[in-house]
Amino acid sequence: MGQEAKPPYFLGIDLGGTNIKAGVVDRAGKPLSRADLPTHAEKGPVEGVQRICQVGRQAIEKAGLKLADIHSVGVGSPGPMDLKRQIIINPHNLPGWVNLPLAEKVGKELGLRAVLQNDANAAAFGEYWAGAGRGVNSLVQFTLGTGIGCGVVINGxxxxxxxxxxAESGHIRIALDRPRYNATGLYGSLEAYASAKAIVERAQESMATGWRSSLENILARGEELTAKDVFDSAAAxxxxxxxxxxxxxxxxxxxAVNLMHVIDPNVIVFSGGMIAAGEMFLERIRYHVRRNALPVPAAETLITYxxxxxxxxxxxxxxCAQSKFATSRS
Amino acid sequence: MGQEAKPPYFLGIDLGGTNIKAGVVDRAGKPLSRADLPTHAEKGPVEGVQRICQVGRQAIEKAGLKLADIHSVGVGSPGPMDLKRQIIINPHNLPGWVNLPLAEKVGKELGLRAVLQNDANAAAFGEYWAGAGRGVNSLVQFTLGTGIGCGVVINGxxxxxxxxxxAESGHIRIALDRPRYNATGLYGSLEAYASAKAIVERAQESMATGWRSSLENILARGEELTAKDVFDSAAAxxxxxxxxxxxxxxxxxxxAVNLMHVIDPNVIVFSGGMIAAGEMFLERIRYHVRRNALPVPAAETLITYxxxxxxxxxxxxxxCAQSKFATSRS
Structure with a gap:
């Protein structure tokens, strides 16, 4: 437990198709503990809720706290979901978890007030609260993974x-001519061009049309090509x-430019595995933003990791739990 | 003056490059009067402010009211502007009106509290308050003219x-391959494809590459081709x-789909001269929205004029004047 940490404490849970991660944070968003377990989504939602609560209890214990010390809990989950009804509908990577009132189930099991949020929205709110967006008024975040998640926070x-x-903005359409489809079957989306999966597909397509590349060696060894391989090859x-x-x-x-021309935030944040590509890659993104945005947002908007x-x-x-349950008291 | 109208009354002014329009409205957004004058923007901002106030006084008189009956005034103006400082910066169609504190000038001249707003934002707020978006929680409006304006209202x-x-969303990028530029020099924007000006350009480009069309007759007569001509030819x-x-x-x-995948509003409204094309055109927009949006917003979002x-x-x-100056009293 952090030396200067004081109550209230909030439990956060990040549910993914592969892993469940949890942690206890203080009122400033500082983590006091971390815990994780495999999701085993295929075992279904009843066991899933048990495992979510198990990870949550582990995080509380690792923080040197008891359940009674926790003010409330927030659960981030893949969508689609109905936030008004606080249910997940039928997430692609949680097969069989259908119309599940996840916040209610977790809250009842732990005896805490609980709130459900979309995972990309929750991650954006995390950076807004305690990360790259600390102190700003509004933030847009793109989370770059197999797909592209997005979250927007305005005035908290x-x-x-x-x-x-x-903020389902991995699905904004940026290119109308080329038939590149993403998982939803919509063509020309941002995700269909810039997700980790799309980068691998574009590499394979280029090699199929005659580009020679060191990436061919990876395929020749029978290994699976990854976006990291593509970034590594560029660095070499x-x-x-x-x-x-x-x-x-x-x-x-x-x-980024399209979100600047809709939301006009203080900061655009990129997150996810791809940002391991480093500062040079971020500089190239910034270069193209400056060339493609209207002058004022081009000059004023911070683009960062x-x-x-x-x-x-x-x-x-x-x-999210703090916002929902602890705004007018401490 | 409307029979059932009761104070407070608000004065609204819509400043354009060609005309100034004004009206008095009641607390429900119902117009009690309308007045207009040519802008004569070239005569500069000092005379411009005088003319704005002249139109405003005419509207008050036509409503059977006196200046003392008016609660406050809102001014919609072309951008770019700095809303925090309440100045217009250098609008393209108001040449020489540079860094002008328009709200302050109009307010001082009329002796009223005054607020400045972007014209497309103001129009969207009008539809939200008293038009196509009455009663909904959130609205996105595209105003289709020489360019494409946009306004977004969320929770009022x-x-x-x-x-x-x-909401500078005429400038979102929808096509990356084709070098179609708009007035800002940014290529591939929505405005570069779907504004009235772009429709005429696309017609001319098609005819230049061999399309035969009844539109050639208009050009042969030495007349200027308009977007209305294109819509009329389609109808024929x-x-x-x-x-x-x-x-x-x-x-x-x-x-519309891109804004649905960022804002996810209740309703998308199209306004401007182009909507004279009628219900058939709206149905074609709806058809393409349904095919290109994610399933939930495709099914739930109202697309209307x-x-x-x-x-x-x-x-x-x-x-906007009511929102800013009359929210906590009547």
Whole structure:
């Protein structure tokens, strides 16, 4: 437990298709503990809720606290969900978890007030509260993974939308001509061009049309190509790798520009595994943003990387609990 | 003056590059009067402010009221502007009106509290308050003219953005491959494809590449081609006209879908001269929205036309005055 930490404490849970991560945070969003377990989503939602609560209890214990010390709990989950009804509908990577009132189930099991939030929204709220957006008024975050998640926070409030589809901005359409589809079957989306999965697909397509690349060696060894391989090849001077990374920076800049021309936030944050590519990649994104945005937002909007790593999800989920249950008292 | 109208009354002004329109509205956003004058922007901002106030006084008189009956005034103006400082910076169609504290000038001249708002934001707020969005929680409006304006209202609050560039969504990028530029020099924007100006350009480009069309007759007469001509030709069965109208519906649907995947509003409203194309055109936009949005927003989001016509600007500007100055009293 942190030396200066004082109650109230909030429990945050970040539910994913593969792992459940949890942590206890203080009123400033500082983590006092971390715990995780595999989700085993295939075992179904009843056992799933038990495991979520198990990870939560582990996090509380690791923080040197008791359940009675916890003010409330927030749960971040993959969508689609109905935030007004606080249920998850049928998440792609939680098969069989259908129309599940996740906040109610977890809250009842732990004896705590509980709130459900979209995972990308929760991660954005984490960075807003305690990370790259600390102190700003509004933030847009893109989480770059197999897909592209997005979260928007304005004046401390998550943009949930009227049908829980606020900030589903991996699905904004940026290119109409080329038939690149994403998992939803919609073509031309940001996700279809700039997700980790899309980068691998674009590499394979380029090689299929005659590009020579050091990436061919990976395929020749029978290994699976990853987005990291593409970034590594670019760092080593592979021309195809360099081309793909530069194009990815451009696509992400277009995503940023489009959100700047809708939300006009103080800061655009990129998070997820891809930011391991480092400062050079961020500079290329910034370059394309400056060239493609209107002059004022181009000059004024901070474009940066996330700071909380994989903690952002549970920190933000805990922050949602604080926002919902602890705003007018301490 | 409306029979059932009761104070407070608000004055709304809609400043354009060509005309100034004003009206008095009641607390429900109902217009009691309308007045207008040419802007004569070229005569500069000092005379401009005088003319704005002249139109405002005419509207008050036409409503059978006196200046003392008016609670406060809202002014909608073309941007760019700095809403925090309440100044217009250098609007393209108000040349020489630079860094002008328009609200302060108008307010001082009339002796009323005054607020400045972006014209497209004001029009969106008008429809939200008293038109197509009456009773909903959130609205996105696209105003289709020479350019494409946009306004977003969430929970009764205009999305102004941190740098007064909220909802500059005519400038979202929807196509990356084709070098179609708009007035800002940014290529591939919604405005570069679907504004009235872009429709005419696309018609001319198609004819230049060999399309035969009844539109050639207009050019042969030495007349200037308009977007209305294109819509009229489509209605008369001209194949090029039909193609251009269908493509325009698709582009506007992509704009709507992108805002649905960021804001997720209750309703998307299209306004401006182009909606004279009627219900068939709206149905084509709806068709493409349903095919290109995620399932929940595709099913739940109302796509409709504006209801207030050219009154929306002054009604919304008056509504901004009410929001700012009359929220906690009557």
């Amino acid at each position: 409030v998550i943009l949930e939308g009227e049908h829980s589809h606020g 001077g592979d021309p195809l790798g360099e081309k793909l990374v530069e194009e990815t920076a451009f696509y992400l800049a277009v995503g 996330a700071q909380l790593g994989t903690d952002a999800g549970f920190i933000g989920a805990a922050g | 609050v205009i999305l102004e953005g941190e740098h007064s560039h909220g 069965g001209d194949p090029l006209g039909e193609k251009l109208v269908e493509e325009t519906a698709f582009y506007l649907a992509v704009g 504006a209801q207030l016509g050219t009154d929306a600007g002054f009604i919304g500007a008056a509504g």
